[in-house]
Amino acid sequence: MNALLHPAGRRLEPLRVEDLDALLAIEVQAYEFPWTRGNFIDSLAAGHVACWLREGNGPMIGYFLAMRGVEEMHLLNLTVSPSQQGRGHAVWMLDRLCEMARGEGAAQLWLEVRPSNQRARRLYERYGFAEVGLRRGYYPAARGLREDALVMSLPL
Template sequence: MSAELRSGTRLEAMRVGDVEAVLAIEQRAYEFPWTRGNFIDSLAAGYEAFVLRDEADALLGYCLAMPGVGELHLLNITVAPALQGRGHARGMLDALQALARAQGCEQIWLEVRQSNERARAVYQRYGFAEVGQRRAYYPAAQGRREDAVLMSLRLLPAQEVLA
């Protein structure tokens, strides 16, 4: 996987042995985190899943994506809360985009909470466009549901990127 990673960091395939550390970050990062079962099921399904580590082998973040016909669907990308704002998410997005191109994908899709302005801004700076809305997609406080913003990144064919 080729990506613009911060110095001293590396991407590795996520393994079942990583799930507890991933889950610890997930629970610190979100009010409604994925469950251990969500991660295990994603790995068992063969989804694209990788972790970002530093030189000391500490887990900094992770990413999971579901391949489809001509597209990749970003399911979860998270950087440990204390390490956000340092370019780690961008490095993982670079890796995801390289992976999508290598698989011949034309687009990357994702959903993000409507209230998550920070993440939406990161995705927009990266080139994702808001293309729709999914009503009542996410769980919210007091048994309510929150809408998701559907975003898409159109990928140029590899030969156009190199030109």
């Protein structure tokens, strides 16, 4: 088999503190207002769902973190390395998260997204999420301002 035509399959690894250097290298490229190392450490300490994506034994391509609720899951962070975007990695990670959430009895998946983040909004809308609300001034923005968050939800 030609490894280029048939790339190694995608795999998820559990995120650990040791993985945070690789993760943060992606996070700071992907966002104008990235999470800090402390944000990720807090998420790990809280026991949230936290996974990273690779192909075969390759380097980190992306990751997601999600918080469990009562019969619901809340997506906190979904990121694909800028050089790897547009190849279906985010859709694949969403598929895995939905499977996990359903397996734990969740009926709804929630997330927030910046109204200005057209790429992510299009992905979530196509995936089946519906806009269900707005959180005013939820995100930091340029010049010390704040940006609202759209709240989106997907029935599982």
